[in-house]
Amino acid sequence: MHPVVRLALAGLIASLGSVEAETTPGTALDVKVTRQGEEVIVDCDMHTDVSQEEAWAVLTDFDHMARFVPNVQESTIIEKKGEQLRVHQKGRARYGLLSFGFESVRDIELKPISEIRSKAISGNVKSMNGVTRLSQDGHGSTHITFHSVSVPGVWIPPGVGIAFIKNEISEQFQGMLTEMKRRQPPSMTEQKQAHQKFSHDFEKNS
Numbered sequence: 001m002h003p004v005v006r007l008a009l010a011g012l013i014a015s016l017g018s019v020e021a022e023t024t025p026g027t028a029l030d031v032k033v034t035r036q037g038e039e040v041i042v043d044c045d046m047h048t049d050v051s052q053e054e055a056w057a058v059l060t061d062f063d064h065m066a067r068f069v070p071n072v073q074e075s076t077i078i079e080k081k082g083e084q085l086r087v088h089q090k091g092r093a094r095y096g097l098l099s100f101g102f103e104s105v106r107d108i109e110l111k112p113i114s115e116i117r118s119k120a121i122s123g124n125v126k127s128m129n130g131v132t133r134l135s136q137d138g139h140g141s142t143h144i145t146f147h148s149v150s151v152p153g154v155w156i157p158p159g160v161g162i163a164f165i166k167n168e169i170s171e172q173f174q175g176m177l178t179e180m181k182r183r184q185p186p187s188m189t190e191q192k193q194a195h196q197k198f199s200h201d202f203e204k205n206s
Contacts, residue, residue: 026050027177031169042130044146044173050180052134055142056113058180059132062087068179070171083110086121095164100154126151146173 065075079086104123120128130148
């Protein structure tokens with residue numbers, strides 16, 4: 001997993017829900033959370049009109065995730081051997097009056113530029129396995145899916161379960177989708193429009 005695993009680390013609870021987040025233009029996000037026994041299962045489906053390479057660059061930028069993933073305060077690659085990483089993350093998840101500190105160390109396996117697998121080896125969950133997959137849609141856009149199965153190690157009051165999960169998952173993924181769009185180079189059309197506007201303003205003020 002990656003930053004998204006922060007949810008599990010904060011302790012996902014016994015809930016059932018399906019939410020659609022308010023997203024950045026040019027993106028779409030759908031999140032489903034279910035529980036089977038003590039396991040919490042998260043499935044996320046995303047679309048963004050950035051290239052697969054641009055999406056991959058953000059999803060694997062573990063050393064800088066604290067800059068664009070809400071509530072992640074520290075994120076560091078502590079070990080790297082080829083496409084095998086060990087990542088430490090720390091932060092605090094908040095929703096209303098609830099506040100949960102989290103910390104994790106995860107082993108990450110990269111298969112550029114199509115798959116990210118992760119497994120928690122220590123932290124606030126008893127266990128967690130996740131996989132993120134990327135594929136190219138038509139017209140240069142990217143389809144991203146995330147699936148994880150975790151056993152939470154922290155209790156969260158059940159009355160706010162769905163709202164807490166919706167808030168946390170949506171914020172994390174939206175942070176990544178927004179960063180993808182922020183890093184996207186301007187298109188030729190946008191560059192042309194910007195040049196025309198500059199020329200028009202220059203002539204107007206001359």
